[in-house]
Amino acid sequence: MTSRKLKLFSANANISLAEEIAEYLGISLGLAKVKTFADGEIAIEIGESVRGADVFIVQPTCAPTNDNLMELLIMIDAMRRASAQRITAVVPYYGYARQERKTKARDPISAKLVANLLTAAGADRLIAMDLHASAIQGFFDIPVDHLPGVPLLAEYYRNLDSKNLIVVSPDIGGVARARNMANRLGVDIAIIDKRRQEANKAEIMHVIGDIKGKHVIMVDDMIDTAGTITKGAQVLRDMGAEEIYACCTHAVFSPPAMDRLTHSVISEVLTTNTIPINYERQGYCNKIKILSVASLLGEAIIRIHEDLSVSRLFDDKQ
Numbered sequence: 001m002t003s004r005k006l007k008l009f010s011a012n013a014n015i016s017l018a019e020e021i022a023e024y025l026g027i028s029l030g031l032a033k034v035k036t037f038a039d040g041e042i043a044i045e046i047g048e049s050v051r052g053a054d055v056f057i058v059q060p061t062c063a064p065t066n067d068n069l070m071e072l073l074i075m076i077d078a079m080r081r082a083s084a085q086r087i088t089a090v091v092p093y094y095g096y097a098r099q100e101r102k103t104k105a106r107d108p109i110s111a112k113l114v115a116n117l118l119t120a121a122g123a124d125r126l127i128a129m130d131l132h133a134s135a136i137q138g139f140f141d142i143p144v145d146h147l148p149g150v151p152l153l154a155e156y157y158r159n160l161d162s163k164n165l166i167v168v169s170p171d172i173g174g175v176a177r178a179r180n181m182a183n184r185l186g187v188d189i190a191i192i193d194k195r196r197q198e199a200n201k202a203e204i205m206h207v208i209g210d211i212k213g214k215h216v217i218m219v220d221d222m223i224d225t226a227g228t229i230t231k232g233a234q235v236l237r238d239m240g241a242e243e244i245y246a247c248c249t250h251a252v253f254s255p256p257a258m259d260r261l262t263h264s265v266i267s268e269v270l271t272t273n274t275i276p277i278n279y280e281r282q283g284y285c286n287k288i289k290i291l292s293v294a295s296l297l298g299e300a301i302i303r304i305h306e307d308l309s310v311s312r313l314f315d316d317k318q
Contacts, residue, residue, distance in 0.1 A: 004054040004085055006305045009046075011059045011071035014276050017092065018058040020294030025301065030055075034071055042070050044078045054305050055084040056127075058297075061095030061114070062252070062275040069095060069114065073121040080122030088125040088304060089118055090297060092274035093222075093250045097132035100139075115139035127300055129274055129293060130221045130249040145300060145310045149249030149272060150177060150219070152291055154184040156270055157217060157245075162187050164242075166214045168207075170194070170232045174220055181219050190216075192232045212240030222250035223271070226257035230264040237265045251275050251288070258283030 009030035010018030022029040031047030057079070059072040072089060079087045099110035111133075118126065119142055126140060130149045137144040157165075168190045169178035175191060182189040190209025216236050223229055223246070233244045246261075247270035261269055262285045269285070272293045296313070303310050 004052065004305070006301070007048075007050055007053045007055050007084075008301070009055065009057050009075065009079075011044075011057070011068065011075055013059045013062060013068040013071070014092070014273070016276060017060075017273050017292075017294060017297075020273075020292060021058060021090075021298045021301065024295050024298035032075065034075075042067070042074055044071070044074045046075075046078050046082060049082070050079055051083040052085045054086050054088075055079050056088045056090050056301050056305075058090045058092070060091055060093035060275055062093050062250075063254075065095040069117075073117055076118070076121040076123050086124045087122055088127060088301075089123045090127045090301070092129045092293060092297065093252075094128045094131055094136070097136055100133045100136055111136050112139040125304065127297065127304070129272075129297075132221055145304065147296060147300060147310075148180070148314065149221070149274075149293070150180045151184065151314055152272065152293065152296060153219065153247045153249070153270060154181045156247075156289075156291060157185060160185075160215065164213070164215050166190055166209070166211055166216055168192060168209070168211065168216050168218045168232070168236065170218055170220050170228050177221065178219050181217070185217075192235065194228065194232070207235060207239055211236055213242055215243040216241045216245065218244065218246045218266075220246075220248045222252050223248045223257060223261075223269070224252040225254050226260040226264075230260045230266065233264055233266045243267055245270065247271065249274060251277055251290075253277060253282045255282060258285040261285045261287055 007030050008022050009032050012034050033045040035043040057075055061069045096110040096114045126144045129147045137146055165187045167178050167182040169175045170192050171194050178189045190211050193206050229246050244266050245268050246266045249272050251271040269288045272291045300310050
């Protein structure tokens with residue numbers, strides 16, 4: 001076992017998750033204050049020594065994305081200048097992940113830019129959950145531990161009758177994720193073929209697979225404005241699906257997502273707490289069920305700290 005002392009810190013993005021992880025680890029959350037000057041500049045104060053420590057910083061880069069990203073970068077820089085031995089950025093939700101390639105001339109690849117910023121700030125390692133594109137791991141010149149959300153989501157559905165169950169991918173890009181869940185549940189998959197007109201807008205075309213009379217689980221990495229998932233659910237209902245569930249790892253839920261989900265044919269929306277839900281800003285929907293990823297992230301942190309395999313976390317669930 002390593003002799004480095006493990007320390008866990010959090011900026012402002014998801015303090016409740018960081019506190020859950022600290023409880024799982026059996027340690028106190030590190031002392032840190034995040035302040036904002038009158039002109040909007042962010043200032044970080046670390047309230048304890050981190051010299052020679054193995055530091056983990058929990059900070060999803062969710063909305064407000066740029067503020068949360070800057071908090072993370074500045075905290076990493078503070079830890080580096082305070083002589084932390086190793087700094088791991090624990091980013092349950094990686095913002096800008098949808099800008100991971102050029103789709104037309106003069107497009108930026110913002111996911112790569114953020115990777116460069118994290119590395120330049122002084123991060124030695126990254127922990128992330130369900131990156132929008134797995135290839136983003138290759139944007140980093142530091143080790144990346146990419147944790148899938150499907151095992152946690154699939155475990156929740158194990159009590160459903162598998163004889164009448166089918167997993168549906170809401171688009172072609174999510175087929176690997178849907179197949180992973182289907183394999184864990186021992187059921188078939190179907191695919192919704194869609195044509196995206198522009199960002200946050202999609203036109204549903206048709207369904208590949210037999211979903212008539214089935215209980216359907218739609219699985220995706222995130223739900224943003226909920227346009228795709230609710231339109232897809234309606235198509236499935238029109239084609240004879242009996243019961244429709246939706247699940248995702250990241251509850252982005254940009255307005256009008258809550259309203260769309262509330263008035264959709266979806267019976268339940270399962271998600272995790274990688275992103276905190278701000279009901280005052282985002283609205284409310286009584287169909288939402290939230291699972292905690294604290295134990296998963298906590299176990300990954302322990303394994304990294306003790307130089308053990310992280311992938312073994314999922315070996316017995318394949």
